[in-house]
Amino acid sequence: MVSVSPDVNPVLATLYYSTAIDSCNRPTPDYVHSWQPKIHEPERSSMRHLYRVIALTLLLSTTVRAADLVVADNGRTAASIVVAADAGHWEKQAATDLAKYIELMSGAKPAVVHTADAMRRPKPVLYVGSEALKARPALNAKLQAVLKKDPFLRADGIVVLRDGNRVYLAGNNDESHYYAVMHLLHMWGCRWYLPTAIGECIPEQERLAIGDLDHAYGSPFEVRHYWISWNGSTEGQAEFQRRNFMSSQRAPGMGHALMHYTKDLAPEGGTSFNVPFSELETAEHVLNKMASAIEGGASAISLAIDDGAYTNDSERDAELHANLQDKYFVKTSQTDPMMAFYANIGRLMKERYPESKTVIGGMAYVNVSIPPQRNHEVPDNMVMWLAPIDIDPNHGMDSVVSPPKQEYRDMMYRWSEIMDGRVCIYDYDQGMLVWRNIPNPSHMAFRHDVKHYRDAGILGIGTESRNAMAKVFTNLHIRGQLMWDPEADVDRMIAEFYKKFYGPIAGPMGKYWNTIYKAWEETIVTEHEYMTAPAIYTREVMETLRGHIRVAEAAARVLARKDNLTRNEKLVLERMRFVRLSFDTLSGYMEMVFAASTDADYKRASAAGMRMLASRLEMAEMNSTFTTRVIGPGSSANEPGGSPAWLQGEVKQYMDLLALTDGTTGSLVARLPLEWAFHRDPRDTGLGRGWGYKKADLTYWHANKNNYRTPDRRKDYPTTEWEMVSTDLYPPAQGILHPDWQSFTGHLWYKTDIEVTQADTDGKVHIHFPGLFSESWLWVNGEMIGYREWNTLWWLNDYKFDWDVDLSGKLKPGANNITVRCNNVLQFGGMFRRPFLYRVVE
Structure with a gap:
């Protein structure tokens, strides 16, 4: 009998090739054959090795393999499924689901029995x-051999074996028993791409058989899960997670908790964020509050810091942090004082409760994210969560265009070293955080990052997800597969996804999603939030998507005319409707953004926004998991309003701008030019050189601009020269970067001329900047007339991001020169x- 090497992806084992994988039994579309994924050279070597192993496995299996074991054929089965009468929840569910999906595939349902009678049956x-x-x-010894050695929390592994007409499917715990059955179903071609039935792909085949089967595998990660935030629907979550090899295992420290122990230590006029970390009194106070839980045998207690930046007047803390600055949060790094606190807690716990098994959890977050610079006695019963909330979510850790992600990689490895591997990653998906109901794929980054997590020896990953499938789509499916096996072949998963999920419309749908994935793979955007959308979903991308959707819908109409549609064909039509509504939401949103940001046409922007809200509502009504909190108590799905941080608030912002320009509260005098002269000022020399009142010299730009058309060239544009930028996109997204690809920080200067008539200058004329980051100054005709304050943490400002200045008496008939100076300290900066x-x- 042939054993499948543990190095081979389970889905590529012999059994996979002997059974149908296409839910609609369609031939592979041309685009799948022609699509050549980008593979870095180190990956090519490992892939060549993998192909050799697979080829050898297949060769051997054709020469010595036993006859297939037929489980079902022509709508009949004589097979039985044996499970213990006292089986755990997921063990019992494994047997139930195995019978369920065999029936869905073949039309025949095996009996599920709890007795030994089946052992005597042939x-x-x-x-x-x-x-x-x-x-x-x-099998126990074989299973133990593949499990992670000396797990801190728990190890998960499976063993599957066929011997004659007996098949054995088991794991080392309740959930792992379920994974073993999922392994078999995955090999038969079953997939669960999204929660609920719409994401389920179950092939239909008359004959269901098992060839050679001998496989054992253990995941390197002890923690693999996602939790649903922001009122997302939990429908189908539990089953979806297990069917993608995620688990219920948690580690303390994932949730903010420290203020519950320290709030009564807050100084007068302060909060728990001002309590000293390193003072012994703080640790003693906290431990006293933990006492009842420890004495009661609590398995874990979270002491994770809270959601905010910490600062205090402690001399001891000041000595420890030595005024080191955290550039990501523009605050003093408090990591060393925090680690001193955890060291004090650990030491006091051992003194007071030497036999305690309680695990404590901490969190490296906000201005305690950078690893400590001093040595600390880290408690050996402690887990640390690393939460990179403001680190580039769009690129892998080795991406040359993302220095922030490279820095995060080095921070992660250092944290793992300090904690002896007892680190969990607090992962974000959607990674763009304050986003819209539009696709935010992330497998391009996670497929690389997960290998670093494995190599660093961390405990695992817990993902905060909105669970809005219109945003994350297959992200969670791919995450689950990679958490289980970091070597899983993502390119193959995506290629087979198109076939299984879309059947006869896989060709145009594959092109549709490949267009989206390519836009994200090639972006230079390292920032997060919805203001980045036009840098990714450009007008060219939107037109390409529109063409692919039309072709897909034409193919879907042909399918819809067919008599007696199968279950899978009906699902294909549902999925087509989902994509259409998703595209309508995306195209409506981008039309709104382009109308407002580029054209300053708020009538068109408002109308597009209302159409987009209607599409989003229809999508939400189709399935509870497609969007976040659109239907239900407290929601106002179709009503503009609220903070512009949220979708309805952004629509309302454009309606207010319409009122400001259509004669309601104001009337439009002139749209300022879309393109302005621009100067980078990294050493703050522009003020002294009089850029506020001198004309911009664009001689160098006009002579050399064609040499700086791509981001890799534009980042190197000389900082001694003026250039041109567009005001509808923030500068870093236009290639205004430091030579090492870091987002440009420092002063930025904008300058333009505008012609006005005498009538234009009459009355209370204002200039309005509807989208402007940064601390800013305004000059008109050489005179500084306005100053705008700004919180350097841009997300703490009003999400309108606007600035309005009264120009009454400052404009003159004819040409007027307008100059804006910005001070960009962090990421976003300038006009958008x-x-x-x-x-x-x-």
Whole structure:
């Protein structure tokens, strides 16, 4: 009998090739054959090795393999599934689901039994869970051999074996028994791409058989899960997670908790964020509050810091942090004081409770994210969560265009070293955080990052997800597969996804999603949030998507005319409708953004926004998991309003701008030019050189601009020269970067001329910047007339990001020079919506 090497992805084992994988039995579309994924050279070597192993496995299997074991054929089965009567929840569910999906695939449902009677039957028997290990005790040793050694929390592994007409499917715990059955179903071609039935791909095949099967595997990660935030629907979550090899295992420290122990230590006029970390009194106070839980045998207690930046007046803390600055949060790094606190807690716990098994959890977050610079006695009963909330979510850790992600890689390895591997990653998906109901794929980064997590020896990954499938789509499926096996072949997963999920419309749908994935793979955007959308979903990308959707819908109409549609064909049509609504939401949103940001046409922007809200509502009504909190108590799905941080608030912002320009509260005088002269000022020399009142010299730009058309060239544009930028996109997204690809920080200068008439200058004329980051100053005709304050942590400002300045008496008939100076300290900076002049209605 042939053993499948543990190095081979389970889905590529012999059995996979002997059974159908296409839910609609369609030939592979041309685009799948022609699509050549980008593979870095180190990956090519490992892939060549993998192909050699697979080829050898297949060659051997054709020469010595036993006859297939037929489980079902022509709508009939004589097979039984054996599971213990006292099986755990997921062990029992494994047997139930195995029978369920065999029936869905073949039309024949095996009996699920709890007795040993099946052992005496000559027919096929599939043993699940503890019954498999009892019937074949030798499997225990094989299972133990692949489990992670000396796990801190728990190890997960599976063993699957066919011997004649007996099949054994087991894991080392309740959930792992389920994974063993999922392994078999995955090999039969079953997939669960999204929660709920719409994401389920179950092939239909008359004959269901098992060839050679001998495989054992253990995941390197002890923690693999996602939790749902922001009122996302939990429908189908539990089953979806297990069907993608995620688990219920948690580690303390994932949730903010420290203020519950320290709030009564807050100084007068302060908060828990001002409590000293390193003072012994703080640790003693906290431990006293932990006492009842420890004495009660609590398995874990979270002491994770809270959601905010810490600062205090402690001399001891000041000595420890030595005024080191955290550039990501523009605050003093408090990591060393925090680690001193945890060291004090650990030492006091051992003194007071030497026999305690309680695990404590901490969190490296906000201005305690950079690893400590001093040595600390880290408690050996402690887990640390690393939460990179403001680190580039769009690129892998080795991406040359993302220095922030490279820095995060080095921070992660250092944290793992300090904690002896007891680190969990607090992962974010959607990674763009304050986003819209539009696709935010992330496998391009995670497929690389997960290998670093494995190599660093961390405990695992817990993902905060909105669970809005219109945003994350297959992200969670791919995450689950990679958490289980970091070597899983993502390119193959995506290629087979198109076939299984879209069947006869896989060709255009594959092109549709490949267009989206390519836009994200090639972006230079390292920032997060919805203001980045036009840098990714450009007008060219949107037109390409529109063409692919039309072709897909034409193919879907042909399918819809067919009589007696199968279950899978009906699902294909549902999925087509989902993609159409998703595209309508995306195209409506981008039309709104382009109309507002580029054209300053708020009538068109408002109309597009209302159409987009209607599409989003229809999508939400189709499935509870497609969007976040659109339907239900407290939601106002179709009503503009609220903070512009959220979708309805952004629509309302454009409606307010319409009122400011259509004669309601103001009337438009002039749209300012879309492109302005621009100067980088990294050493703050522009003020002294008089850029506020001198004309911009664009001689160098006009002579050399064609040499700086791509981001890799534009980042190297000389900082001694003026250039041109667009005001509808923030500068870093246009290639205004430091030579090492870091987002440009320092001062930025914008300058333009505008012609006005005498009538234009009458009344209360204002200049309005509807989208402007940064601390800013305004000059008109050489005179500084306005100053705008700004919180350097840009997300703490009003999400309108606007600035309005009264120009009454400052404009003159004819040419007027307008200059804006910005001080960009962190990431975003400068303009991202086109400015305009308006007259206040009195």
